[in-house]
Amino acid sequence: MDRVTLDDLLTRSGGVCEFCGADERLGGVEVAPLGPIVLCAVCRGDRPDNAGHWRCLEGAAWSQEPAVQYAVWRRLQSLDEAWATETRDAMMLLPEVQAVVDMPAAVEHRDSNGVRLAQGDTVVLIKDLPVKGAGFTAKRGTAVRSITLVADNAAHIEGRVDGQRIVILTEFVKKK
Structure with missing residues (x-):
């Protein structure tokens, strides 16, 4: 295509x-x-x-x-x-x-409180996260808008922080 x-x-x-x-x-x-x-x-x-x-x-x-x-x-x-x-x-x-x-849902993504996450949701980081390979730390309280769910891994989402697209563990976010 x-x-x-x-x-x-x-x-x-x-x-x-x-x-x-x-x-x-x-x-x-x-x-x-x-x-x-x-x-x-x-x-x-x-x-x-x-x-x-x-x-x-x-x-x-x-x-x-x-x-x-x-x-x-x-x-x-x-x-x-x-x-x-x-x-x-x-x-x-x-x-x-x-x-x-x-299509059957392959995996279900949940935040640190067990709330179900959906594609496009906004989440907030609950702790400072060092971003490997990018040379910065994503600070606690940062809102990550329009997340993307990683289809084959319920523990991972993707989002943009400080202009950088990163993978974030769901255990370190809460749904806004």
Whole structure:
């Protein structure tokens, strides 16, 4: 499969966030296993959201782009709101999205308190962690946004700290 560039994604999305339609601070986000999507800084978790921001997912749930639809489905799953549950339950998933949703979960990632972690969650480090090979220490209290779960290891997640992508043990994080 050819490598998708940000320009390709912006062309596909019409130059807007594929969740909320914002046209500023756009960036590509990989949605394994279906491919990348375009999100704004708020939807990526790089900036704080405001009350009601995630209601945009009600419209995005109807996307015909499999990666977008799957990302919406996952994000709705992480929201503890009645409207989010209703929207998720009403989604008509594309066949390729349904196949991913129906795949048995290989491993379950849990934080230091036993709370289940999901792809895209934000976690906080509970202790200072020396980062091998990077020459710095990730400080306790650092928020790691938009984590990625390591598919074959329940004890590992990946996230970006100080601009560096690192592997973090789940025993040293708590879900935010």
